[in-house]
Amino acid sequence: MVYCLFGFSVGIYQNSADNKEGVIISTQDFRVNETIRVPEVRVIDDKGNNVGVIPIKEALQLARDADLDLVEVSPNADPPVCRVMDFGKFLYERTKKEKEARKTQTKIEVKEIRLRPKTNEHHRSFKTRDARRWLEDGMKVRVTVRFRGREITYPELALEDLKEIAEELSDIAAIEQLPAMEGRVMSMVLAPNIKKVVRKKTESSSAAVNTAKNSKNSKKSSLPKEMPEEEIDSDDIEADEEEDDEIVSDTDLE
Numbered sequence: 001m002v003y004c005l006f007g008f009s010v011g012i013y014q015n016s017a018d019n020k021e022g023v024i025i026s027t028q029d030f031r032v033n034e035t036i037r038v039p040e041v042r043v044i045d046d047k048g049n050n051v052g053v054i055p056i057k058e059a060l061q062l063a064r065d066a067d068l069d070l071v072e073v074s075p076n077a078d079p080p081v082c083r084v085m086d087f088g089k090f091l092y093e094r095t096k097k098e099k100e101a102r103k104t105q106t107k108i109e110v111k112e113i114r115l116r117p118k119t120n121e122h123h124r125s126f127k128t129r130d131a132r133r134w135l136e137d138g139m140k141v142r143v144t145v146r147f148r149g150r151e152i153t154y155p156e157l158a159l160e161d162l163k164e165i166a167e168e169l170s171d172i173a174a175i176e177q178l179p180a181m182e183g184r185v186m187s188m189v190l191a192p193n194i195k196k197v198v199r200k201k202t203e204s205s206s207a208a209v210n211t212a213k214n215s216k217n218s219k220k221s222s223l224p225k226e227m228p229e230e231e232i233d234s235d236d237i238e239a240d241e242e243e244d245d246e247i248v249s250d251t252d253l254e
Contacts, residue, residue: 031072032087033060041072041082053079110189112142117157124161128168135173135192144187158186172196 031037036056043051043059046066054062063070063084071090074081111134113127131141143165145158162179169190177189 030087031075033063033070036070036072036080036082038080040079041070042077042079043070044081044083046084108138108140110140110142112144115143115145115158115161117145117147117151117154117161119161124165128165131165131190132169132172135169135190136197138192138194138197140176140192141173141190142187143190144185147184147186152184155181155186162186162188166190 036059038056040053040055041059042053043062045051045062046068051059051062059070059082066084068084069087070082071085071087072080073083111131113131115124115127119127131143134141143162145161147155147158159179166173166175166188172193173190173196174193175188176191177187179186179188
């Protein structure tokens with residue numbers, strides 16, 4: 001509920017989980033109750049029925065009888081349109097809808113890599129690899145070079161480093177903010193190129209599939225071949241049979 005004191009609307013103090021200290025929600029967007037300064041208004045009651053055009057005093061009394069607020073929802077109409085409602089509940093629902101709308105929005109996270117003019121190429125390669133991974137995940141990357149002491153007298157060194165990083169990542173990213181000096185820091189922002197990132201991932205996945213197929217085929221080719229069966233000569237079989245007959249006859253004689 002919104003209570004009015006000496007003709008001025010008082011805001012609602014809301015204490016939510018994400019706002020621990022609480023804030024005052026302004027009611028300047030709407031004129032409520034005694035802040036409505038027109039002789040007549042068109043009223044819609046709390047059940048959605050059109051009451052019609054009535055004096056402002058009757059409209060206020062109608063809202064008081066329902067223990068609700070009279071809210072001006074269409075000030076540019078002639079006469080203005082007012083609705084009988086729970087203004088606190090209305091503000092709460094509107095805030096909730098705005099939060100849900102913000103959740104559905106795509107949030108692009110900005111990561112940062114920090115360098116120095118004296119950063120060697122080996123260390124810079126690790127930073128660039130991190131930047132590539134973030135860009136492939138759809139994040140923006142801010143590359144900063146911080147100067148110390150007399151290093152600021154050589155900004156061309158930092159500019160050269162930033163250009164090399166941008167060229168190295170040009171296959172998946174584009175420069176969103178050109179290199180610029182801010183105090184003792186030179187920075188630039190790289191944004192992912194979605195089309196290039198998708199094409200890069202597709203190529204890498206197809207290459208991985210081809211590698212797996214090739215390794216499988218190589219394993220098959222490395223297996224030993226089956227040994228051919230030995231050909232049995234019929235003469236050998238007859239010779240073996242004759243030897244068996246001789247052994248049998250000798251046994252009978254004994």
